[in-house]
Amino acid sequence: MNKLNWAVLGTGVVANQMAQAMQDVGRKLYAVGNRTHSKAVDFANKYGIEKVYDDMNDMFYDDNVDVIYITSPHNTHIDFIMKALENGKHILCEKSITLNSIELEKALKKADGKNLVLAEAMTIYHMPLYKKLMKLVADGEIGDVSMIQANFGSYKDYDMKNRFFNMNLAGGAMLDIGVYAISLARCFLKSKPDNVISTVKFAPSGVDEMSGIVMTNKEGQMTVISLSLHTKQPKRCVICGDKGYIEIMEYPRACKATIVCTETGERKEICEGETERALQYEMEDMEEEISKRSGCMLREYTKDVMEIMTDIRNEWGLKYPEEQ
Incomplete structure (x- = not known):
């Protein structure tokens, strides 16, 4: 399989760890988005990322993105997940993946309908x-x-x-x-x-x-x-x-x-x-x-x-x- 293009939503501790993990195996994140644009720019400069979104929601509509790693607060996950799935993106989402089981069931049903992978970033x-x-x-x-x-x-x-x-x-x-x-x-x-x-x-x-x-x-x-x-x-x-x-x-x-x-x-x-x-x-x-x-x-x-x-x-x- 060709290497997938990963985008990260958020620029916190875990996002930095994923960017570093990519570097450690000779790869780079393709893109980054964040509510505060300047933080996304700093993050991209730090890790040599070529794409920074002026509006982080543009990530969901970028045809070059294969996988989105969502690292935002728990209560934002479901909205971002549904937008990403609707636009054909595979998703790795920080724990806890959703607020509750109703949200998760809704998201998994959408992922199955789109033949996409939705998974929780549970290290264990x-x-x-x-x-x-x-x-x-x-x-x-x-x-x-x-x-x-x-x-x-x-x-x-x-x-x-x-x-x-x-x-x-x-x-x-x-x-x-x-x-x-x-x-x-x-x-x-x-x-x-x-x-x-x-x-x-x-x-x-x-x-x-x-x-x-x-x-x-x-x-x-x-x-x-x-x-x-x-x-x-x-x-x-x-x-x-x-x-x-x-x-x-x-x-x-x-x-x-x-x-x-x-x-x-x-x-x-x-x-x-x-x-x-x-x-x-x-x-x-x-x-x-x-x-x-x-x-x-x-x-x-x-x-x-x-x-x-x-x-x-x-x-x-x-x-x-x-x-x-």
Whole structure:
């Protein structure tokens, strides 16, 4: 397949990481668009990008663009996704891919109708370590998985106007960091959890600041998750089976895990991939999906995770302005 032309919408941290990932493999983004034109110009100069849009919406109508990487705030995703799909663009969209499952269903239906790939930029799905671990678990390395524990906590200053706590920017722990924990768990569960209980503490702005979530599925596998935006926690996941367990630290872009044998206590380290190449792996899998429709973007997991997050927020009564 000829190399695809990628455009990036947004010029923040993740957009910079994608531009760098392209450079690292001898490629360049084709185009960039941003609400603030001067930022797009600076971004293009930094990475040698030939096309800068005066109006970022022009990106959707550019016949030279094959794939758009959307890195804008969560609550803007659906509008940009629908415009891009309507104009024949494949889309890789930052997590969380949409605000809720209704939006995602609408977008996927449009993508299918246009024979386009719409995928979430969930690093966990593409890191070589997880591909290796999923195979080891499937092969019975730790026996039957019975429990998964995942923590994710960041300490963010109590500024109710920044994106983490801002209702108008779809802030809160669930969509920002909970999506990682639930996505990781889904990779090692036999089916989507169908019984979910949770508790939540709201920030003064009304978004979810801290929560505890317990999920079980029809096979009896249990997942326990703790999330926080104003309390630091280790990004730690433990996948427990009857023969052993897997421990992963800094799991969103992990390249190393430890497998511990239940009977002997023996520890075995698994190393696969490189943390610094996380977005390169996403890009490579996206291009494979476009050319081969291989299923490597794990679309069904994205759907399951979004449905879980939506159901939990509905239980909490947490709705963003766009959902009212």
